[in-house]
Amino acid sequence: MDINSASVIAAALAIGLAAIGPGIGQGNASGQAVAGIARQPEAEGKIRGTLLLTLAFMESLTIYGLVVALVLLFANPFA
């Protein structure tokens, strides 16, 4: 396998694997937030704000994978 095809496969794996964990985490967080809102509807505003912030933190983990994938595709140091 030459370096180009290896890089493409590696980029796909990087973003795909990096999406698993944050996906689970975001699902958990959203579920808990919905449960919280159902229990205490008056706290909805506060819960929504915190939820959005934490979702963006989890999102950034996938984004790190994306950055690695982009580096492999466009700025590959080995190709």
Place this chain on the structure above:
Amino acid sequence: MEILDGLTVINSFTLAELEVGEHFLWKIGNFSVHGQVLITSWLVIGLLVLASVAASQNIQRIPSGIQNFMEYALEFIRDLAKSQLGEKEYRPWVPFIGTLFLFIFVSNWGGALVPWKLIELPSGELAAPTNDINTTVALALLTSLAYFYAGLSKKGLGYFKGYVEPIPILLPIKVLEDFTKPLSLSFRLFGNIVADELVVGVFVLLVPLFVPLPLMALGLFTSAIQALIFATLAGAYIHEALEGHGEEEHG
């Protein structure tokens, strides 16, 4: 770049070209700088300066128009700083955190809302300044400097005692943290903005009309959140440096 050549061949509209890793280079002495980033960041800075000058001329007791809007923005930033740094210490850091928030927010939205693609450059293309890793790394390093300054100016050299405070075993991790903080700040912002622009670019490439619109709206939303997160984290790091590592005293 060769990998995406297949994609650009399909595309018959020059409206939607994906150009990643191509820059409009300017030579200044021995350095080559990314001209497209400088142009857009000057525009963003100019817009912010114009808005603040327009808002602070002819100040009325009962605000209206631009003054009203800028007062709302200032109040938002002050609340942001206050929620992170606490009532006692937030005031001197409002300008720094506010500048970070406004610059990132305006450049993210400016990159998404202004049709930069209509302006032709010799190479590369105009986009949000935060689309370039150099901008985000500069902002992140400024944040690092700011929290070191905050800690050192408040506690003097005693700031470094915070590295060994609960137990000295954690010293390597705390030193490592000083490097991972700017790294994660810069990569988070850069990655999110590039991801937005790439996703929108790919969708415009495939379906040029209407279909990319919801994604563009999502992009606006995430880029606003990213500006908020950058400012919030800068505030949190400064607060941590002011309060000493480990101990959590909010309020």
